[in-house]
Amino acid sequence: MKKSVYDYYIITREHRALRSPLSAEFVSEYTKTDLSPDERVCRRFEIVCKNEQPKIHPDEKIVLVRTVCDVKDCFSEEEWAEIKKDHYIHELGYVSNLSLDYERVLQTGLLSIKENATEYQARVIDAIIDLCDRYKEEAAKMGRNDIVEVLTQVPRYKARNFYEALQFFRILHYSLWLEGDYHNTVGRFDMYMYPYLEADMKKGLYTEESALELLEDFFISFNKDSDIYPGVQQGDNGQSMVLGGSDLEGNYYFNTLSKLCLVASRNLKLIDPKINLRVCKNTPVEIYELATELTKVGLGFPQYNNDDVVIPGLIKMGYAPEDAIEYTVAACWEFIIPKVGNDIANIGALNFPQVVNNALRSENFDSFDDLMLSVKAGITAECDKITSSINNVWFAPSPFLDLLRSGRKYNNFGIHGCGISCAADSLAAVKKYVFDEKKFSLERIIKAIDDNFESDPELLHVLRHEAPKMGGDDSDASTEMSCIITEMFADALEGKKNCLGGIWRAGTGTAMFYLWHARNLGATADGRLAHEALGTNFSPTLTAKVNGPVSVIEAFSSQNFKRILNGGPLTLEFASSIFADDSSISKVAALIRYFIARGGHQLQLNAVNADVLKSAQKTPEEFRQLVVRIWGWSAYFIELDKEFQDHVISRQEYTV
Amino acid sequence: MHDSYSKVSGLIFDIKEFALHDGEGIRTTVFLKGCPLRCIWCHNPEGLSPKPELSVKKNRCRNCGLCQKGCSHEECKGLNRCLHICPDNLVERIGTYIDSDTLARKLLKQCDFLNACGGGITFSGGEPLLQHEFLCDVIKKLKGKVHIAIETSGFAPSDIFKKVIQLCDFVYMDLKIADKEKHIKFTGADNSVILQNAEILKSSGIPSTFSVPMIPGITDSEENLAEIRKIAGDTPIRYLKYNPLAGAKYDNIGKEFLYKESK
Numbered sequence: 001m002k003k004s005v006y007d008y009y010i011i012t013r014e015h016r017a018l019r020s021p022l023s024a025e026f027v028s029e030y031t032k033t034d035l036s037p038d039e040r041v042c043r044r045f046e047i048v049c050k051n052e053q054p055k056i057h058p059d060e061k062i063v064l065v066r067t068v069c070d071v072k073d074c075f076s077e078e079e080w081a082e083i084k085k086d087h088y089i090h091e092l093g094y095v096s097n098l099s100l101d102y103e104r105v106l107q108t109g110l111l112s113i114k115e116n117a118t119e120y121q122a123r124v125i126d127a128i129i130d131l132c133d134r135y136k137e138e139a140a141k142m143g144r145n146d147i148v149e150v151l152t153q154v155p156r157y158k159a160r161n162f163y164e165a166l167q168f169f170r171i172l173h174y175s176l177w178l179e180g181d182y183h184n185t186v187g188r189f190d191m192y193m194y195p196y197l198e199a200d201m202k203k204g205l206y207t208e209e210s211a212l213e214l215l216e217d218f219f220i221s222f223n224k225d226s227d228i229y230p231g232v233q234q235g236d237n238g239q240s241m242v243l244g245g246s247d248l249e250g251n252y253y254f255n256t257l258s259k260l261c262l263v264a265s266r267n268l269k270l271i272d273p274k275i276n277l278r279v280c281k282n283t284p285v286e287i288y289e290l291a292t293e294l295t296k297v298g299l300g301f302p303q304y305n306n307d308d309v310v311i312p313g314l315i316k317m318g319y320a321p322e323d324a325i326e327y328t329v330a331a332c333w334e335f336i337i338p339k340v341g342n343d344i345a346n347i348g349a350l351n352f353p354q355v356v357n358n359a360l361r362s363e364n365f366d367s368f369d370d371l372m373l374s375v376k377a378g379i380t381a382e383c384d385k386i387t388s389s390i391n392n393v394w395f396a397p398s399p400f401l402d403l404l405r406s407g408r409k410y411n412n413f414g415i416h417g418c419g420i421s422c423a424a425d426s427l428a429a430v431k432k433y434v435f436d437e438k439k440f441s442l443e444r445i446i447k448a449i450d451d452n453f454e455s456d457p458e459l460l461h462v463l464r465h466e467a468p469k470m471g472g473d474d475s476d477a478s479t480e481m482s483c484i485i486t487e488m489f490a491d492a493l494e495g496k497k498n499c500l501g502g503i504w505r506a507g508t509g510t511a512m513f514y515l516w517h518a519r520n521l522g523a524t525a526d527g528r529l530a531h532e533a534l535g536t537n538f539s540p541t542l543t544a545k546v547n548g549p550v551s552v553i554e555a556f557s558s559q560n561f562k563r564i565l566n567g568g569p570l571t572l573e574f575a576s577s578i579f580a581d582d583s584s585i586s587k588v589a590a591l592i593r594y595f596i597a598r599g600g601h602q603l604q605l606n607a608v609n610a611d612v613l614k615s616a617q618k619t620p621e622e623f624r625q626l627v628v629r630i631w632g633w634s635a636y637f638i639e640l641d642k643e644f645q646d647h648v649i650s651r652q653e654y655t656v
Numbered sequence: 657m658h659d660s661y662s663k664v665s666g667l668i669f670d671i672k673e674f675a676l677h678d679g680e681g682i683r684t685t686v687f688l689k690g691c692p693l694r695c696i697w698c699h700n701p702e703g704l705s706p707k708p709e710l711s712v713k714k715n716r717c718r719n720c721g722l723c724q725k726g727c728s729h730e731e732c733k734g735l736n737r738c739l740h741i742c743p744d745n746l747v748e749r750i751g752t753y754i755d756s757d758t759l760a761r762k763l764l765k766q767c768d769f770l771n772a773c774g775g776g777i778t779f780s781g782g783e784p785l786l787q788h789e790f791l792c793d794v795i796k797k798l799k800g801k802v803h804i805a806i807e808t809s810g811f812a813p814s815d816i817f818k819k820v821i822q823l824c825d826f827v828y829m830d831l832k833i834a835d836k837e838k839h840i841k842f843t844g845a846d847n848s849v850i851l852q853n854a855e856i857l858k859s860s861g862i863p864s865t866f867s868v869p870m871i872p873g874i875t876d877s878e879e880n881l882a883e884i885r886k887i888a889g890d891t892p893i894r895y896l897k898y899n900p901l902a903g904a905k906y907d908n909i910g911k912e913f914l915y916k917e918s919k
Contacts, residue, residue: 465742
């Protein structure tokens with residue numbers, strides 16, 4: 001990639017100035033009340049394509065950038081309200097969070113696909129081909145014969161080489177976003193793309209170096225329009241890429257393209273694509289070390305996924321072995337099956353600490369076991385409430401996306417498990433002080449929770465700073481509780497069917513619920529004050545004094561993940577200073593291998609410097625490129641709401 | 657608290673996981689409390705006193721006054737502060753008595769991990785040799801199960817020095833100042849026994865490295881470093897960068913930081 005391309009799209013972002021909103025006149029053409037939903041979505045696609053202006057940077061290789069912005073929804077708020085009367089609408093109501101069959105389309109081309117397409121699908125295919133033809137004309141005007149040649153072949157026909165395959169992918173991905181589908185993941189990119197690169201390298205068309213250059217140009221394309229993609233915060237856009245992986249026999253695959261993707265991400269330091277790495281006990285040390293080089297630059301990539309746990313876990317849940325080995329991750333960390341999966345992996349969230357708080361005051365307990373029965377009943381009731389509230393799910397039509405599906409074999413729903421460490425620490429504290437040592441009465445704890453510890457500072461100190469914590473002192477006591485409540489979660493969902501005939505999956509992720517659940521959550525028995533945020537995903541409580549990363553790994557890799565496998569990683573935050581000397585790479589890599597060997601399911605490491613983050617809050621203009629990891633994605637720090645910024649600053653940070 | 661059944665009990669002030677700079681591989685470092693030297697640049701002042709002591713992190717204190725209201729805890733007697741009330745945990749007792757069995761058991765839990773990544777356990781301080789009986793007792797319980805290193809100032813009677821290093825797989829020993837008078841001036845002690853122990857270490861055949869803290873204006877002179885190289889002979893030397901943030905911890909324990917870096 002040429003530096004000028006990076007500067008244009010990333011530093012100065014001049015391309016954003018070329019955008020203009022879609023005029024009201026055009027909007028009215030696809031929002032007329034007498035139009036069917038299919039007609040609206042299709043017509044909007046056609047209109048936006050027609051209004052798009054081909055813009056090519058003179059030095060770029062991979063083209064297509066959005067110039068039409070502020071594209072209004074196909075449906076009015078009133079219409080959505082009407083739809084919601086009879087249907088469950090997931091998030092924005094458009095299809096999201098799937099990993100599609102790019103591979104098949106790259107191998108066939110859109111014209112071939114069109115032969116079996118519906119009327120609407122044929123129209124969107126024509127619209128995107130027309131836009132690509134206008135790009136081709138623009139390229140011809142600029143004398144860019146390389147682009148002309150590529151666009152003569154794709155998207156009409158199959159990709160014949162690495163360059164065409166990358167450009168074709170860009171066209172497909174661009175079209176998904178344009179249609180309104182979101183959290184459009186990238187899937188096992190190194191597996192379906194490598195045959196093109198391998199063949200080209202055999203022909204002598206690329207060296208690793210020149211392939212990397214093209215790959216970097218391609219990586220930029222994920223960042224051209226990402227500010228107009230929908231998400232809870234800037235950066236929450238689901239462009240997840242998964243690298244590496246093993247088969248059922250435990251053979252591990254990691255090819256030249258896998259390696260180049262890690263290197264490209266490290267070189268570019270961009271928040272997209274979001275890099276995931278599948279590993280297993282047979283993954284060579286060198287791959288961990290290469291991946292740690294990426295961790296070192298501070299993007300929060302890669303996220304590690306343990307095949308030794310995930311594949312058998314998915315099979316246990318009912319996924320066919322040949323599909324389980326193909327698993328990838330959704331927007332953040334939810335394990336999903338590419339091509340044939342239709343799971344909604346983030347449809348709800350269980351608020352563990354709220355369940356514990358309710359249980360504590362439900363009756364007078366003679367024993368801790370009685371209390372745990374009440375916790376179990378609470379978890380079951382909460383799960384029942386969530387599962388029974390989701391019926392008749394409706395999505396806006398997605399003619400283009402449907403072209404990239406190769407089935408709807410799996411229709412499972414996933415529920416996040418939020419605040420596990422807070423709930424586990426709370427229960428361990430109650431067990432220790434109320435039932436074992438009889439130091440405090442349960443009434444005293446409940447009263448303190450009710451008045452946010454204001455009248456009982458002594459209790460606050462003990463619960464917050466001296467009580468058992470996962471990863472801290474007396475970690476085993478808390479960890480045991482986390483094992484019990486996660487099993488209860490799995491039990492509560494076991495055997496339930498959802499409205500699409502699929503199962504319900506329990507998970508350890510939080511998504512944004514670590515803030516949302518905390519807003520209405522009173523104080524908790526672990527000494528957390530009312531409204532204080534919970535930990536992101538499967539991580540220690542923010543105020544817990546942990547013993548260090550080894551103890552944290554031990555605490556957070558002890559659970560039966562095969563039963564709580566919706567996804568949600570342990571997050572370790574390292575001070576960036578630990579990477580100061582070269583030997584730290586192999587040492588951090590050894591720590592990751594320990595986590596994998598212990599049977600942890602998912603791990604995410606950050607290299608952060610709290611001082612830098614605080615400075616960035618004060619003078620944001622000086623830190624425009626500073627990247628941090630949020631909950632399952634990375635973002636430019638200064639573009640986040642302060643609430644999210646503060647949480648990053650207050651997370652555990654290990655120094656040496 | 658002394659455990660009645662334990663043979664030997666010691667005082668430690670921290671156990672640090674994932675130490676990357678205290679020897680080979682990833683290590684867990686145990687800090688033993690108490691040191692006979694008084695190096696004016698000391699960056700672990702909480703390791704100096706051989707007794708538990710009070711630490712109050714005043715810079716984050718909200719002055720709520722809770723810790724000074726009086727309490728009935730046995731362990732708070734005579735401190736004029738309560739250890740069990742601060743909402744931000746700024747009032748702490750530094751130093752925990754632990755018996756050798758308990759400590760060894762705690763450390764053994766991490767051995768699989770430490771062995772797997774070519775690391776081990778390091779005993780540091782303070783001056784670990786000050787609690788040599790406790791130290792030897794713990795090391796004997798770990799011996800052969802995990803790699804053991806020690807970080808010592810070398811300021812200890814030679815028979816004790818010899819006894820301890822023979823139990824270790826690796827020894828880091830400080831060589832701070834070669835000149836006797838300057839050594840007395842800046843560390844409070846004569847270095848004769850240190851030099852004697854350096855010779856013992858060199859001839860012991862135990863893998864070792866001498867550590868030189870690079871204190872601006874005191875140890876980092878070419879003259880001193882040349883002398884130290886002479887003393888070290890064939891034994892490798894590592895030079896430790898001065899930590900400019902060292903002074904911050906003194907205030908917490910009510911001590912004064914005497915070293916001022918001058919340009």
